Amino acid sequence: MFFRLFNEIGIVEQLSRALLEARLPHGLTRPHFTVCNHLIRVKDGQTPLDLARAFQVPKTTMTHTLSGLEKHGLVELRPNPEDGRSKRVWLTPAGRAFRDKAIADLGPVFDDLAGGVDPGRLQAILPALEELRVFLDAYRSAKTGGPPRFGLAQVGRKRDPPRT
Amino acid sequence: MFFRLFNEIGIVEQLSRALLEARLPHGLTRPHFTVCNHLIRVKDGQTPLDLARAFQVPKTTMTHTLSGLEKHGLVELRPNPEDGRSKRVWLTPAGRAFRDKAIADLGPVFDDLAGGVDPGRLQAILPALEELRVFLDAYRSAKTGGPPRFGLAQVGRKRDPPRT
DNA sequence: TGACTATAGTACGACATCGCACTAACTAAT
DNA sequence: ATTAGTTAGTGCGATGTCGTACTATAGTCA
Secondary structure (H helix, E strand, C coil), rough: HHHHHHHHHHHHHHHHHHHHHHHCCCCCCCCHHHHHHHHHHHCCCCCHHHHHHHHHCHHHHHHHHHHHHCCCCEEEEECCCCCCEEEEEEECHHHHHHHHHHHHHHHHHHHHHHHHCCHHHHHHHHHHHHHHHHHHHHHHHHCCCCCCCCCCCCCCCCCCCCCC | HHHHHHHHHHHHHHHHHHHHHCCCCCCCCCEEEHHHHHHHHHCCCCCHHHHHHHCCCCCHHHHHHHHHHHHCEEEEEEEECEEEEEEEEEHHHHHHHHHHHHHHHHHHHHHHHHHHCCCHHHHHHHHHHHHHHHHHHHHHHHHHCCCCCCCCEEEECCCCCCCC
């Protein structure tokens, strides 16, 4: 049962990602969009590590994603006046426009989706998914070792054995 | 709403993947496991393209996954007597053992999961997920162009513009 | 102040994913 | 049989993801 569940989730993830990226400008991926979206929905000025935590990705992955966004002029990384080690991520006008346009372009897709699948039914699975996500996150932390530890970043993955 | 849904799905996908791969032998990934599992649950002797369709991945990705499985001696690729272009994928005893051991190793995880999240609740979201998956798959085909066309493989993704 | 530890970010390498282009083989129409 | 179009699989290159290791800065404690 769990296998089927995770399998369905994996396939939906692939398909939804392809659906989104087919509608983004060339060179921009779902993470780029989701980060911009997050910076608008929540707030910008967060640190890269904040974002890595929010999306449950290693910080190296977030560095990579942000560098892509910066290269496209969608965000700006400025030093964090409160902490010399870290930076803060700010959206540029282009970044906001990019996000708005992506959402607009997805409108028809969501309309079709709402026509083909009962939105209420999808809405209804959100709490269970969220519960599952929270459990998996906590489970990883629990199994990884001690307390909250740190930001997420590099934990709990498998370790390369020394090359023989 | 759809964003939140796909976001949760994406995160659950990442976390479940990490959870699984942390319990697999080094060098083997979730696709390796899921393919072996599929070959046992459904049947082996399928063609690589059958598998690519089943997992909704491009055929090049399946080639890569199968070559990894073959390198580890978990599957065998033999010519397809009915079609000189294609091959058939057969599990080796090692492949079956690998799948069985992975499932056994995941037992405790699933027990914990069943303890932390109501399994009935997860079970209940399966039909909606499946419906969503079927819709997304059909939608991609519909938008991509005509009829069933081909196997899945390389479609509907964005095209690289000529390098300037 | 100095020493030790913890944290933020990055450079780098390994590898997975996937689009493009190509070959070989099948199919259809004549 | 010839030819054109389609399909199965792969080589290759580009890029996303992530673990390891490193640097710079903070924080803690004496």
